Amino acid sequence: MRPLTKIIYLLISxxxxxxxxPGAVKKxxxxxxxxxxxxxxxxxxxxSYGHCNLSQQWKNSCAFAxxxxxxxxxxxxxSATRLRDDMCLFDCLPTKTELGASxxxxxxxxxxxxxxxxxxxxYAFDYDIVYGKTENVDFQ
Amino acid sequence: MSTFSKSFILLFFFVTSVFSSECDSLxxxxxxxxxxxxxxxxxxxxKVSTDNICFQNLVGIMRYLGNYFPKDELKxxxxxxxLSLKNYPEAQFNFAMTTTKRLDQIPDDVLTYIVGIYYKYxxxxxxxxxxxxxxxxxxxxxxxLGVKYINSLPALxxxxxxxxxxxxxxxxxxxxKIKVIEKNFxxxxxNASKEIGNKRFNMAQESKEQxxxxxxxxxxxxxxxxxxxxxxxxxxxxxxxxxDQCGGWFKCGFEWNPLDLKQF
Numbered sequence: 001m002r003p004l005t006k007i008i009y010l011l012i013s014x015x016x017x018x019x020x021x022p023g024a025v026k027k028x029x030x031x032x033x034x035x036x037x038x039x040x041x042x043x044x045x046x047x048s049y050g051h052c053n054l055s056q057q058w059k060n061s062c063a064f065a066x067x068x069x070x071x072x073x074x075x076x077x078x079s080a081t082r083l084r085d086d087m088c089l090f091d092c093l094p095t096k097t098e099l100g101a102s103x104x105x106x107x108x109x110x111x112x113x114x115x116x117x118x119x120x121x122x123y124a125f126d127y128d129i130v131y132g133k134t135e136n137v138d139f140q
Numbered sequence: 141m142s143t144f145s146k147s148f149i150l151l152f153f154f155v156t157s158v159f160s161s162e163c164d165s166l167x168x169x170x171x172x173x174x175x176x177x178x179x180x181x182x183x184x185x186x187k188v189s190t191d192n193i194c195f196q197n198l199v200g201i202m203r204y205l206g207n208y209f210p211k212d213e214l215k216x217x218x219x220x221x222x223l224s225l226k227n228y229p230e231a232q233f234n235f236a237m238t239t240t241k242r243l244d245q246i247p248d249d250v251l252t253y254i255v256g257i258y259y260k261y262x263x264x265x266x267x268x269x270x271x272x273x274x275x276x277x278x279x280x281x282x283x284x285l286g287v288k289y290i291n292s293l294p295a296l297x298x299x300x301x302x303x304x305x306x307x308x309x310x311x312x313x314x315x316x317k318i319k320v321i322e323k324n325f326x327x328x329x330x331n332a333s334k335e336i337g338n339k340r341f342n343m344a345q346e347s348k349e350q351x352x353x354x355x356x357x358x359x360x361x362x363x364x365x366x367x368x369x370x371x372x373x374x375x376x377x378x379x380x381x382x383x384d385q386c387g388g389w390f391k392c393g394f395e396w397n398p399l400d401l402k403q404f
Contacts, residue, residue: 078337083344085344092267095262095279100280101332101340102333105330108330119323137284137288140197140230140234
């Protein structure tokens with residue numbers, strides 16, 4: 001193999017591995033997600049959830065939703081960039097609710113298509129896994 | 141607009157922002173169980189008498205918790221309800237919060253109300269660089285409240301065993317019924333999410349199309365300008381007509397050349 005080809009392969013490998021999920025996240029996700037969704041959640045590379053997390057400029061840049069009916073699972077994710085208002089000058093990104101809701105909508109479409117009898121729930125915002133965790137709620 | 145009107149508007153915004161931040165900081169103190177000074181309490185009482193919504197909501201919280209005001213959950217719930225009618229988001233959430241702790245409610249109704257809050261305030265919240273670490277969006281808090289309420293249903297049912305003031309819906313709860321309630325809740329949340337998501341996605345798509353159209357028009361304009369400005373008329377005797385005008389966009393650049401320097 002020629003040196004230039006080696007360098008190109010090395011750069012591609014770094015790009016793909018560099019976008020992937022951190023070890024602790026992978027460990028937690030492996031115990032909760034099915035194999036396809038686990039791959040979708042942890043993979044790096046162009047247009048992947050890992051890439052969305054790596055290229056994020058803001059908190060809550062990506063959301064991942066997951067449904068599991070006890071046998072089969074479905075999932076979906078969305079990036080804030082996809083939901084950005086390109087015609088505004090400031091505050092152009094979606095709210096956290098809009099981001100999460102869009103991920104749920106995409107996931108549910110997938111679940112319905114595959115006849116998975118379960119509701120999609122938010123699995124993570126970025127690589128912050130919230131699935132199955134109860135948040136503290138106080139008066140406002 | 142007269143100077144007086146301008147000053148009045150500026151003063152209004154200044155006063156409202158100061159009052160709201162003042163109210164928020166006092167609310168944070170109350171929720172963090174920090175002690176308030178006598179001056180703070182007097183100030184809160186004065187503000188409540190001026191019909192300030194934020195301070196009324198704060199007193200509702202203090203009354204519910206029995207913090208510096210006599211504990212009265214029902215009166216607090218009424219305060220939240222009255223403020224909810226004025227469309228005050230925090231009070232609508234707080235009213236939902238009080239209903240999740242009551243035994244005389246129907247769980248499905250409570251959750252329907254919570255899903256309504258989730259949907260209503262989906263577009264209200266921080267966007268972009270102003271994202272904060274804590275979840276302060278009312279809609280996310282409402283969804284979390286719904287989950288917490290479902291988890292608390294077995295405990296509420298247990299309380300009903302020694303309390304007569306319970307609805308039959310709570311009294312007759314069992315694991316199977318709670319599962320159904322949970323399923324209905326998530327279905328409702330997902331239906332609301334579908335609408336919220338589609339609305340946002342369509343808006344983003346439209347804005348992207350508009351941005352592309354504007355970019356295309358500008359590109360075409362620039363292309364048309366560069367073509368027309370570099371056009372040299374062709375004469376029948378094959379001689380080129382030379383004009384004094386600048387010979388085109390790329391050749392001459394802008395017309396402004398005060399030092400008469402050579403342009404490339």
